[in-house]
Amino acid sequence: MKILIDNGHGEDTPGKRSPKWPDGTQLFEWKYTREIALRVETELREQGIDVERIVKENTDIPLSERCKRANAIAVNVGVKNCLLVSIHNNASNTGRASGWEIHTYLGKSKSDEYATNFWDEAKAIFPMGTKMRGDWTDKDPDFDSNFAILRDTKCAAVLIENLFMDNQDDCRYLLSDEGKAAIVKIHVLSILKIAGK
Numbered sequence: 602m603k604i605l606i607d608n609g610h611g612e613d614t615p616g617k618r619s620p621k622w623p624d625g626t627q628l629f630e631w632k633y634t635r636e637i638a639l640r641v642e643t644e645l646r647e648q649g650i651d652v653e654r655i656v657k658e659n660t661d662i663p664l665s666e667r668c669k670r671a672n673a674i675a676v677n678v679g680v681k682n683c684l685l686v687s688i689h690n691n692a693s694n695t696g697r698a699s700g701w702e703i704h705t706y707l708g709k710s711k712s713d714e715y716a717t718n719f720w721d722e723a724k725a726i727f728p729m730g731t732k733m734r735g736d737w738t739d740k741d742p743d744f745d746s747n748f749a750i751l752r753d754t755k756c757a758a759v760l761i762e763n764l765f766m767d768n769q770d771d772c773r774y775l776l777s778d779e780g781k782a783a784i785v786k787i788h789v790l791s792i793l794k795i796a797g798k
C-alpha cells in the first residue's frame with residue numbers, strides 16, 4: 602500500500618497560525634504539519650511502508666495541484682492500493698473550541714473505515730480529558746465533508762484536524778514534546794494497521 606502525505610498550507614498562507622501566547626510561543630500550521638509529516642514518514646519508512654509527500658515545497662500549493670499530484674501517483678500504483686492522509690490543525694476563531702476530529706468525503710467508502718482506525722488510535726493515545734469530536738449521524742465517528750482534497754482525489758483520503766491551535770490548552774499540548782509524540786504516534790499506528798503491518 603502506498604501512503605501519500607499532504608501537509609496543508611504554506612509559509613505564505615494568510616492566517617493558519619495560533620495567537621502569540623503570553624509565554625511568547627506560537628504555532629504556525631504549515632511548519633507544525635511539516636514537522637509532524639517528516640516524523641511520521643521517517644517512522645513509517647523504518648517499518649517498510651511506501652510513503653510519499655505530496656507537498657515538498659514550503660509555499661502554499663493550490664488544492665488542484667495537490668490533487669493532481671496525488672492522482673498521478675494513485676493511478677500509477679492503483680487507486681485501491683493508495684491512501685492520502687492530510688494533516689492539519691483546527692481553529693475556531695473564538696479560542697474556545699477544542700479537540701480532535703477526522704474528515705472523509707460524503708457518503709460511505711473505504712475512507713470511512715480508515716478514518717475509524719485513526720479515531721480508535723487517537724482515543725487510545727491521547728491523555729484523558731482530550732476532547733474527541735465525532736459526528737455519529739451516519740454511525741461512524743468521522744465528519745463527512747465536501748473538501749477538495751477528499752473529493753477530487755481518486756484514492757481513499759482522510760483529513761485530520763489535530764486539535765485547535767487557537768485554543769491555548771490544545772496549542773500548549775500540540776507544541777509540547779509529549780503532544781508531538783502523541784500526534785505522530787496516532788498517524789503512524791493508524792497507517793501501520795491500515796497497511797496491515
Ligand SMILES: [Zn+2]
Nearest residue numbers: 609630689690
Ligand atoms: Zn489547515
